[in-house]
Amino acid sequence: MQLSSLVARLPYPSWAVQRAVAVAAIVTQGGIGVTGSIVRVTGSGLGCPTWPQCVSGSMFPVEHPEYETLNQWIEFGNRLLTGVVILVAALCVLVAWRVVLDHPGRQRLLRLAWVMPAGVVAQAAIGGLTVLTHLLWWTVAVHFLVSSVLVWFSVLLLHAFGEGDETPRWRVPPSGRALLVALVAALGAVLVAGTTVTGAGPHGGDPGTPRLQAPIEVLAQVHGALLVGYLVVLTLLGLRWLRTGASGTLWRRYAATWAVSLAQGGVGSLQYALGVPEALVSLHVLGAALVIVATASLWCAARDRGPATSRHPAPTAEAAAAAR
Structure with a gap:
């Protein structure tokens, strides 16, 4: 209750601020995946070999006979970016909470906002597991897939700020809705298959990291076939x-x-044809985030939840009385 009183003292966030924090959530949730890929392709995944400390006894990189200084700072820099993600997640909750105090019916907005810090906590735990298991491929895969889900929810949050909370009315016929569901399922399959290609590929984050023992050519073909399936559904749509x-x-x-x-x-x-060069790996991760954003935006545009009711603060009792 006391915390709500403190939040109520904050100025009501303008429509521009509401949109800005949601866009920042999309950028940070997608961006941390890209920087994570840079850690992986530079072999810096164990630059900080412990967690939550960087090296035993220090939160910061220190000279170490087994780890190059540059690799330590690349991994440490990625960890520092988590602080930005945490800040943005907290801002999402504060902005949504302040909106709900004026517009109590907007509980869905607040629930979506709370997904951001909850995701950060989950990612911190998964990241710690990834380091402690010495970058086992499936832990890296889970780390990426959770980021993908958080990017999706960030897009939903952005749209939630600009729409109401009525029961969704679909702007497409039932067959179109079914195809949209199939499109989302196909995207999920593409992303999961992509993590297996990464798990068997040459960039494990550290030279000594065990890789997925499966033929990468077959995994890449399955991944490509699933992308074709996604495009087929998109065509049918x-x-x-x-x-x-x-x-x-x-x-x-x-x-x-x-x-x-x-x-x-x-x-x-191109990545497959050139033997998986490092720069294209990170570009591919960025592309995956953009496909998620585009698909989520398409999903949101296909249904109507009514007009936005919280772009402006609720009128004061005096203003309401004057209007009557």
Whole structure:
């Protein structure tokens, strides 16, 4: 109760601030995955070999006979970026909480905001497990997949600030909704398959890290086939909308989803053809985040939750009386 009183003293966040913190959540949740890939491809995953300390007895990198200084600082820098993610997650909760104090019906918004710090806690635990297990491939995979889910929820949070909380009314027919569900499922399958390719690939985060013992050629082909499946569903979705009609917003987001998906497929193909160069790995991780953002935005545009009710503070009792 006392904490709510403190939050109530904060100025009501403007519409620009509400959007800004949600966009920052998308950027930080996606960005930490990209910086994590840089740690992996530079072989810096065990630059800080303990957790939560960097090395035994110190939170910061210190000269160590087994670990290069540069690798230590790359890994430590990635850990420091977690602090930015935590800050943004806290801001999301504070902004949503302040909105709910004026608009009590916006509990869904606050629940979505709380996903951000909850995700940070989960990622901290998974990150610690990853270090303590010396970067076992499946722990790295779980780390990435949780980031992917958090990127998705960040997009939902951004849209929640700009919409109401009515029961969703779908702007597409039932068949279109079913295809959207299939599209999300296909995206999930692509992401999971991608982590197996990474697990068997040459960039394990440390030269001594055990890799997934499976033929990477087969795993890459499965990953590519699933991407084709995702694009097939996306095509069917567009054909369905041509018959039944769709709004301009839906078509724009549909086109953006195609653009980032094709670009991601091109990067993946080039990456495979060139023997998985380090720079393309991080670019591919960035592309994965963009595909998630595009797909989530398409999903949100396909349903209507009513007009936004919290872009402005609730009128004071005096203002309400004057209006009457």
